[in-house]
Amino acid sequence: MSKTILVVDDEERLVSLVKTYLEREGFRVATAKNGRQALFIAREQKPDLIILDLMMPEMDGYEFMRVHRKERETPIIMLTAKIEDGDKVLGLELGADDYVAKPFSPRELMARVRAVLRRTGQSAPQGEMLRVGEVVLDRGLHSVKVSGSLIDLTPSEFDLLAVLMASPGRAYSRYDLLDQIQGAVYEGYERTIDVHIKNLRKKIEADPRKPRYIETVYGVGYRFAPE
Amino acid sequence: MSKTILVVDDEERLVSLVKTYLEREGFRVATAKNGRQALFIAREQKPDLIILDLMMPEMDGYEFMRVHRKERETPIIMLTAKIEDGDKVLGLELGADDYVAKPFSPRELMARVRAVLRRTGQSAPQGEMLRVGEVVLDRGLHSVKVSGSLIDLTPSEFDLLAVLMASPGRAYSRYDLLDQIQGAVYEGYERTIDVHIKNLRKKIEADPRKPRYIETVYGVGYRFAPE
DNA sequence: GCGATGTATGAAGGGATTGTGAAGATGAAA
């Protein structure tokens, strides 16, 4: 039974970005454009956590919190462009559990979501397990096992593997992969992916020279071998 | 139900090149020569994504974005000759989702289109599967199966096969094929196609001497056998 | 059949793509 998270922001692009990331972590996601909508959805779906922008038309984040807090204790993470102390204090007084300043990295937001859920006594979702051949990746536990033994991966390596394993057989371009692990606007050098792949292979392949799982698709990118 | 993409640029050759590639991926494509036209078409067709040149007569890309953003949230990929930070920042502030510096490879642009669509929550077009007889080509997965087993193809071979399979029974000249796999600028030797065909046959035909799928049309070129 | 033209194929050079180790940059924790 996966947790539901309500994302409230008037910027559609930001909402869908956050939604993508949350879903990849195994959460169900509801969205709203303003406080009024959010209130309606919160009553109906009873989310386990709310990610809330402060600046919105119709009914802003403060107003929403004031009303919502009278009804439920749902943990709330505030998003704010202003990083002024005043905002922070006011938000925390109203009952926010954490706040994240824009612009933020998706990875940071995910970390805070997990932290808040843990702190408020709810467990992270038991991430659906991805299993291909002898490789088992557990999103919730954030762990990877190969042939039964636990493997240590860096955050980038884990994300990369999770993306590849989510669609075995599908070839991803370096750009796609960079986009998925960095989020938002691509800034870097595509070849960075090569290095992550090399390190991943060293950790999960029996013979990194002849990879059985992470295959190279010449001229395209990489893919996880379908069974 | 395929996605519509609006391509806006005053260079006709570039527009038709991009159009070709997008259509091959299964998108519907609308085009415009300047911001004014683009605005009109955007209102009428409501595209799912816009690929926008910055430098144009009549109404440039910045101006277009300013006006368009007030009406819709359509994701936008900017094309720009200048890779100056100023441009990038301004473009991103105005709401571009990504930017690509000219000159770019069609393949890179396609990757970004898919990435932006995914990021903004729209799915890429259903990698329309081409299936003829025992041969199955999946554009989304970038994979080819013959009688159930996965076949490794080089980029040229894959493109070639995709073109042929898109219209079984239709004979293409070597010139046509070269044009499709090299992207517009035809410079090469038509016989190169013969070699790619030979290699393709070796990979997908049971008996390359008596091809069942890729037939030679004497004096014309090649075609994929209709069922 | 015969020549002329078109196609098939193997091999090789050059070019493009990918693999890899190491150094520098970044950022978090102590």
Add this chain to the structure above:
DNA sequence: TTTCATCTTCACAATCCCTTCATACATCGC
């Protein structure tokens, strides 16, 4: 601050592809 792990970049090596060419084979018209 220093330390440490990670991420990124870079240079060079290894590998794979594309193109070209030479030669063999097939098809056509006469």
